[in-house]
Structure formats: C-alpha cells, structure tokens
Amino acid sequence: xxxxxNIEKMLEGRRHEFWQRLCGLGxxxxxxxxxxxxxxxxVMLLFIAVAAPLLxxxxxxxxxxxxxxxxxxxxxxxxxNHLLGTDHLGRDVLSRxxxxxxxxxxxxxxxxLIAGTFGVVMGLFxxxxxxxxxxxxxxxxxxxxxFPGLLLALIILAVIGPSITTVIIVLALNGWMVYGRMTxxxxxxxxxxxxxxxxxxxxxxxxxxxxxxxxxxxxxxxxTLGILEFARIVLAEAALSFLGLGIQPPxxxxxxxVATGRDYIFRAWWLVTxxxxxxxxxxxxxxxxxxxxxxxxxxxxxxxxxxxxxxIRKKRGRMFPVPQEEPGK
Amino acid sequence: xxxYIIRRFWYGAFVIFGVTIIVFVVTRLIGDPVKVMLPxxxxxxxxxxxxxxxxxDRPIPVQFLEFMGDIARLDFGNSLWQHRPAMxxxxxxxxxxxxxxxxxIGFAFVISIPLGIIAALRPGAVSDRSTVFxxxxxxxxxxxxxxLLFIIIFAVQLRWLPTSGVATPFHIILPALTMxxxxxxxxxxxxxxxxxxxxxxxxxxxxxxxxxxxxRVVGIHAMRNAALPVLTxxxxxxxxxxxxxSVVVETVFAWPGLGMTAIQAIERGDLILLQAIVFTVAIIVxxxxxxxDVAYTIIxxxxxxx
Numbered sequence: 091x092x093x094x095x096n097i098e099k100m101l102e103g104r105r106h107e108f109w110q111r112l113c114g115l116g117x118x119x120x121x122x123x124x125x126x127x128x129x130x131x132x133v134m135l136l137f138i139a140v141a142a143p144l145l146x147x148x149x150x151x152x153x154x155x156x157x158x159x160x161x162x163x164x165x166x167x168x169x170x171n172h173l174l175g176t177d178h179l180g181r182d183v184l185s186r187x188x189x190x191x192x193x194x195x196x197x198x199x200x201x202x203l204i205a206g207t208f209g210v211v212m213g214l215f216x217x218x219x220x221x222x223x224x225x226x227x228x229x230x231x232x233x234x235x236x237f238p239g240l241l242l243a244l245i246i247l248a249v250i251g252p253s254i255t256t257v258i259i260v261l262a263l264n265g266w267m268v269y270g271r272m273t274x275x276x277x278x279x280x281x282x283x284x285x286x287x288x289x290x291x292x293x294x295x296x297x298x299x300x301x302x303x304x305x306x307x308x309x310x311x312x313x314t315l316g317i318l319e320f321a322r323i324v325l326a327e328a329a330l331s332f333l334g335l336g337i338q339p340p341x342x343x344x345x346x347x348v349a350t351g352r353d354y355i356f357r358a359w360w361l362v363t364x365x366x367x368x369x370x371x372x373x374x375x376x377x378x379x380x381x382x383x384x385x386x387x388x389x390x391x392x393x394x395x396x397x398x399x400x401x402i403r404k405k406r407g408r409m410f411p412v413p414q415e416e417p418g419k
Numbered sequence: 420x421x422x423y424i425i426r427r428f429w430y431g432a433f434v435i436f437g438v439t440i441i442v443f444v445v446t447r448l449i450g451d452p453v454k455v456m457l458p459x460x461x462x463x464x465x466x467x468x469x470x471x472x473x474x475x476d477r478p479i480p481v482q483f484l485e486f487m488g489d490i491a492r493l494d495f496g497n498s499l500w501q502h503r504p505a506m507x508x509x510x511x512x513x514x515x516x517x518x519x520x521x522x523x524i525g526f527a528f529v530i531s532i533p534l535g536i537i538a539a540l541r542p543g544a545v546s547d548r549s550t551v552f553x554x555x556x557x558x559x560x561x562x563x564x565x566x567l568l569f570i571i572i573f574a575v576q577l578r579w580l581p582t583s584g585v586a587t588p589f590h591i592i593l594p595a596l597t598m599x600x601x602x603x604x605x606x607x608x609x610x611x612x613x614x615x616x617x618x619x620x621x622x623x624x625x626x627x628x629x630x631x632x633x634x635r636v637v638g639i640h641a642m643r644n645a646a647l648p649v650l651t652x653x654x655x656x657x658x659x660x661x662x663x664x665s666v667v668v669e670t671v672f673a674w675p676g677l678g679m680t681a682i683q684a685i686e687r688g689d690l691i692l693l694q695a696i697v698f699t700v701a702i703i704v705x706x707x708x709x710x711x712d713v714a715y716t717i718i719x720x721x722x723x724x725x
Contacts, residue, residue, distance in 0.1 A: 124552070233437045238662030238704055241681075241697045242438075246445050248685040248693060249455055325561050329667050332563045333682055348564055352671075359571055366564035374559035381555070398543055 118386055125382025131375035139191040146185035147173070150342050154180030159358045175360045177350065183360060187368045190344040193337055194372060197254065198323045201261045202316050209266035210312065213273025214300055217281070228274070231267045239264030247335045257336050261323055272315055276308045310387035314380060321376040328369050344369045427712055431705035435490075438701045443486050446690060447479065455688045456499055495695040500687045505695035508680065513699065515585065516676030519668070520660035522591055523598025528653050531603050532646075535610025536637060542615050550607065557604030562664060566597040566671035583673035594672040598664055602656040606649060613648050617641040647719055654711035661707070662700050 119126050138145060160176040161167055162183075174183040216227040243260045250256050280286060281304070289303050330336035331345030339346065344365040351361025385391045446452050452475065453466055461469075470476045473496075474485055489495055495505045538547040573593060574582040581590050617623065618641055626636040666678035673679065677696050684692040 233434050236431075236434045236705065236708055237438055237701060238658060240663040240666060241700055242441060242445075244666070244681055244685060245442055245693060245697055248688075248690065249446055249452070250449065321559070328561050329563060332561075333666065333670060335685070345561070345563075348561075348567065352567060355567060355571060356575055362564070362567050362571070366561065366568070369564065370556070370560045373561075374556060377555050377559050402543065 115386075119382065122382045122385070124378050128375040128378025128382070131371065132379060135191055135195065135372055135375065138188055139195045142188050142192055146182075146188045147171075148182035148185045150181060150185040150189040151340050152181060156180065159354065159361075161358070162360050162364075165360075174364050175358070177347070177361050178354055178358075183347075183364050186342050186347055187344070187364055189342045190347060190365060190368060191372070193254075193341065193343045194324050194327060194369070197258055197261070197327045198320045200258045201265060201323045202320050204258065204262040205266040205319070206269050206312070206316050208262070209269025210273045210305075210308075212266070213270040214277060214305070216270065217274040217277025218296065218300055218304070224274070227270065231270050234264075235267050243330070244335070247330070252330075252335045252338055254337065254341075257327060257330060261326055261330075265319060265323065268315060268319065269312065272311060273308060276311065277304055280304050280307050310383075314383045314387055317376060317380040317383060321373045321380065324369065324373055324376070423716070424709070424713060427709045431709055434705050435698075435701055438698070439487065439490055442694060442697060443483055446694070447475075447482060447486075452690050456690055457688075490698060493698075495698075496691050498684075498689055498692040498695075500684065500689040500692060505692045506699075508692060509677065509695050509699050512675060512677045512680050515674065516661060516665045516669070516678060517703075519591065519594055519598060519674060519676060520657060520665060523595040523664075523668075524602055524653065524656050524660050525599075526595055527599035527603035527606055527656065528649075530599075531606035531610050532642075532649065535607050535649075536614055536642070538607070538611045539614035539618060540637070542611075547611075551611070554604035554607045557600050560601075562597060562601055563667045563671050565600060566593070566668060569593045569597060570671070583671075585674060590672075590674075594668050594674050597671070598660055598668050601664075602660070606652055606656065609652050610645065610649050613645040614641060617645045620644075647715075650718065651711065651715065654707060658704050658707050662704050 119129060154176065157172070157176055158178055158180045160169060160172050160180075162175040163170055163173050165175075172182050172184070174187065176182055177186070212227050212231075216224040243264060246260050246263075247256060286299060286303050289299050294303070327336055327343070328345030328348070331343040332349045334349065337343035337346050339350075347365040348362055348369075351358065351365070354361050452473070453470055457466060457469055467476075474482060477485075493506055497503060498505045498508055501508060534550060538550045541547055570582050570593065573580045580593055581587070582593075584590055618637070620641075623636060623641055626640050631640075665676055666681060668674065669676045669679035670682055677700065681693060681696045684690075684696065
C-alpha cells in the first residue's frame with residue numbers, strides 16, 4: 091500500500107514535469123513563427139485526411155461527362171458547385187485533392203514506421219554488438235547507399251507490378267539506411283559514457299541496456315530524421331505515382347492526378363496546378379517543422395541561436411538605449 | 420594513392436555484384452519475367468518457346484552464371500521493343516542524360532556558392548532568412564510539378580522556350596532548370612551553414628585583423644574550407660541526377676535520354692532493356708563515387724588514405 095502511494099507521489103511530480111516540458115516546447119514553437127505555421131498546417135492536413143468524407147463536397151470518383159473540364163470558381167465560367175473545377179472525366183478536383191491527402195499521409199507514415207523500425211534495430215545491433223555483425227551491417231548499408239534506390243525501385247515495380255503495398259515496401263527498402271547509420275553512430279558515442287558502463291557493471295542484460303539506457307537518448311534525433319524522411323517519402327510517392335508506377339486508378343493520389351492533368355496542360359491548367367500545390371504545401375509544412383525540431387534538439391544549434399539573439403539584442407541596445415526591464419514582462 | 424584507387428575499384432565491383440544479385444533475385448525468383456514480357460493472350464507454346472529463347476527453362480544456378488556472364492560482357496541481348504541490342508540503345512541515349520545532368524547540377528553549383536556566401540555574411544538578416552525560406556520552398560516542390568509549371572509559364576503562356584524535345588540548345592534550358600533547382604536549394608543550405616561555421620573561426624578573425632581585404636578573407640580563406648562539404652554534395656547531386664531525377668525530368672520534357680527510355684521500357688514490358696539501363700547507370704554511379712573519393716583526397720590534404 092505504502093509502495094503504491096510512493097509511486098503515485100513520484101508520478102504526480104513526473105506528470106507535472108512532463109506537462110511543464112510540453113508547455114515549454116509549445117512556447118518555443120510559438121517563438122519560431124515558421125515552425126508554428128508548419129505545425130498548424132500539419133494539424134490541419136491530418137484533420138483533412140481523417141475527415142475527408144465529411145469535408146469533400148463530392149464523391150472523388152463520381153464522373154460527370156457533361157460537366158468536364160470546368161474551371162475553378164474564380165475563373166470565367168467557374169461554378170460554386172466545383173470550387174476548384176473538374177477534370178477530364180468531370181470529377182471534382184477539390185474532392186480529389188482532399189481524398190489524395192489520405193494516400194500520401196498513409197504511405198508516408200507506413201514507410202517511416204517500417205523503415206525506421208528496421209533501420210533502428212539494425213543500427214542498434216551494429217553499434218551494440220560491434221565486431222563482425224557491425225562490419226556486415228555497415229557493408230550492407232554502404233552498398234545500398236552507393237546504389238541509387240530509384241533504379242532498383244523501377245525494376246521491382248516493373249516485375250511485381252505497382253500497388254500501395256509494393257510502393258510502401260519499395261520505399262521502405264530504399265530508406266532504412268539513414269536510420270541505421272544514425273542509430274549506430276549514436277550508440278557508439280553513448281556506449282562510451284559512464285552510465286552505460288555502470289549499467290553493464292551492475293549486471294543489466296544487453297536488451298535492457300539497449301532499450302532503457304541507450305534508446306531514450308536517440309529519441310529526438312530519430313524523431314527529427316523521421317519527420318524529414320516523411321517529407322521525402324511524400325515527394326517520392328508523388329513522383330512514382332506521376333510516372334505511373336505508384337498508386338493506380340481508380341484510387342486517388344496527388345501524383346496520379348498531376349499525371350492525368352498533364353494531357354490537358356494547354357486547356358486546363360488547374361488540373362496540374364491544384365494537386366501540385368497540395369503536395370508542395372504538405373512537404374513545406376513538414377520541412378518547416380523538421381527544421382525547427384532540428385534547431386531545438388541540437389544543443390550546438392541552440393547555443394548558436396542563443397548567441398545570435400544576444401548579439402542582436404546588444405546591437406539594438408547600442409542603437410536605442412532600452413531600459414533594463416522590458417515592459418510587459 | 421594507387422593502392423587506394425585499386426581498393427576503391429574493388430569496392431565498386433562489390434557494389435555492382437550486389438546489384439547483380441538483387442536484380443537476379445527480383446527478376447527471376449520473385450517475379451515472373453515471361454508474364455511481364457509477353458502479352459496476356461500469349462499461348463502456352465509461345466511462352467515455352469520464349470522461355471527457351473531466354474534460357475529461363477534452365478536450373479537457377481546455371482541461369483545465374485549466364486546472367487553474370489552477360490553482365491561481364493555487357494551483352495544483355497536484343498531489346499524486345501526495338502529488336503536491336505539493348506546496349507546499342509543505351510549508348511545512344513546515355514550522352515543525352517549525362518549532358519542534362521551535368522548542365523543542371525553545374526548550374527546549381529555555380530549559383531549556390533555566391534548565394535550561400537551572401538546569406539552567410541549576415542545570418543539572421545532579411546536577405547538570409549528570405550533565401551533560406553525560398554530554398555525550403557524549393558525543397559518542398561515536387562520536381563515533376565516544377566517542370567510542368569515551367570512548361571505552363573514559359574512555353575504555353577509566354578512562348579519563350581520550347582516545351583519538349585532536343586532540337587536546339589534552347590531545349591535544354593527548362594529541363595536543366597528543373598533538374599537543378601532542388602539541388603540548388605540543398606547546396607545553398609550547405610554552403611550557407613559551412614560558411615557561417617568558417618566565418619566564426621579564429622583564423623578568419625586573424626586574417627581580418629591583419630588587414631586583409633574583405634574579398635580575400637571571405638572568397639579565399641574561408642571559401643576554401645567551406646567548399647569541401649559542397650563538393651561532396653555536388654557529387655551526390657550528380658549521382659542523384661543521373662540515377663533518379665533524370666527519370667522524372669526526362670519524362671516531363673520528353674528528353675529522350677536513359678530515364679525516359681527506362682519508363683518506356685517498363686510500359687512495354689521490356690525487361691532486357693530495363694536491365695541494361697539499370698546496370699549502365701549503376702556502373703556510372705560507382706565511377707562517379709570513385710572519382711569523388713579520389714578528388715576529395717587530392718583537395719583535402721588533411722585526409723589520410725585510410
């Protein structure tokens with residue numbers, strides 16, 4: 091009984107700590123305006139992807155051959171019924187863009203999860219076991235890095251045939267090496283520290299050392315890498331779909347819609363433009379958040395940022411004598 | 420030096436060997452090449468005859484040895500689509516892809532250095548933040564879409580440049596720009612960050628204190644050290660351009676290089692031509708890698724030949 095109380099007491103403090111850290115993170119996010127905007131855009135995108143059936147004004151696959159190639163509402167002959175116009179089969183472009191977010195985000199998340207898990211496990215093995223295991227895994231990674239992934243992807247997709255599953259597998263196969271390398275180098279540096287040595291001396295088993303003492307140290311760099319990779323995967327999926335090797339009709343994907351709009355580039359500019367803007371905005375939002383995360387999770391970068399802010403303040407102080415205490419604080 | 424180069428070549432051969440195994444496993448064991456290459460309505464006799472012609476009816480180890488022999492002789496057989504040796508087609512298309520990649524990446528390299536230096540001179544200033552934001556946008560825009568936008572703006576609306584093909588030197592402008600812009604964004608970021616790091620070093624302060632002119636300190640002292648990571652990235656971008664971006668950019672602009680041919684080969688189920696392209700590009704990538712490493716050891720005297 092007493093034990094449980096103790097634990098609860100501990101947890102209470104912890105929860106408080108956790109909440110405080112979250113608030114601090116939020117504050118820092120608010121301070122970095124571009125990162126904040128990116129985060130808001132990502133949240134909106136997630137919402138759009140989840141609530142697609144509620145938000146889309148039309149069924150994305152419903153054809154209306156009499157209402158083909160209608161321009162967006164602000165152009166001449168545009169109607170409020172189709173805000174972003176219709177495509178060559180009379181399908182609503184806005185609904186297709188909304189539904190397309192699902193595929194992109196799904197594939198991005200799946201690939202990052204699969205490739206990340208595999209890469210981290212391989213990196214942990216290589217870094218912790220060392221010796222021959224390390225040699226073999228690193229050779230494998232080097233070979234795969236030296237070889238451009240897209241070509242391999244082309245051969246696999248040509249032989250097996252494109253589908254969502256093959257796209258995910260192919261992209262994951264091509265993307266796990268970064269995680270492996272990063273995890274290995276981090277493990278190697280963490281292994282040198284005293285607390286890992288202490289854990290080993292106390293008699294912790296290998297897996298406990300890896301998962302309790304080493305892995306938590308890798309969270310923030312891995313998270314940043316995962317987000318950056320997410321942006322890369324969204325672009326790669328769009329490119330594969332554009333080439334006709336990714337998502338196949340009748341499914342919707344932004345890259346696929348750009349490819350179909352390509353044939354009408356002289357008559358209907360909106361078919362190419364709208365899904366392209368959707369891709370760009372998504373990737374930009376992810377990139378903004380990733381660059382913010384890289385800044386705050388890297389102590390060196392934080393130091394630099396701090397120094398920069400101080401120097402700016404100094405310069406300003408020299409030009410306009412500011413009172414010691416800023417008003418409103 | 421000689422031993423180092425030989426070792427690098429061995430390693431390159433190892434990479435090619437890995438590619439060989441993967442391609443063999445994918446095309447012969449996981450997938451069914453006959454299904455890909457013959458039309459759906461082919462009869463059983465036709466399938467059997469086709470298998471025999473390509474030697475697919477023999478045991479797997481024998482097939483593998485033959486496959487290795489083909490690669491060693493760079494002879495992949497006749498393309499199913501064009502009915503002539505696949506390597507002949509590859510050698511015809513290869514120069515176009517190389518030209519496009521070199522022009523695109525070269526353009527990015529030439530522009531990124533002055534831009535990066537200007538941004539690094541005053542980190543946090545308006546010029547710096549706006550260029551960084553622009554390059555973030557450049558990184559976020561999908562390349563195929565960028566190409567199509569260029570076509571809509573410069574070819575369809577303004578009618579300044581041709582949309583596609585390779586007839587005149589003007590035809591390379593849009594594809595090369597499309598090829599180079601994402602690379603430009605990445606290289607700019609690297610030039611900027613390494614330049615900021617170098618400008619904060621003690622030797623730069625010493626050089627300024629000695630009274631050396633500004634352009635000498637920034638352009639020669641700092642630039643020399645900042646250039647190394649950019650050169651590495653330049654090689655990487657070249658590899659990516661030849662082996663990745665060319666497929667997309669060439670498809671958008673109907674630039675008849677290897678990338679577009681690869682897509683056409685896939686559409687027509689021509690695995691033989693596709694294999695020939697993949698191996699040629701793999702060899703080129705390995706060669707660029709070796710060249711890069713050798714160049715690096717020459718440029719950077721600190722690097723020991725490990």
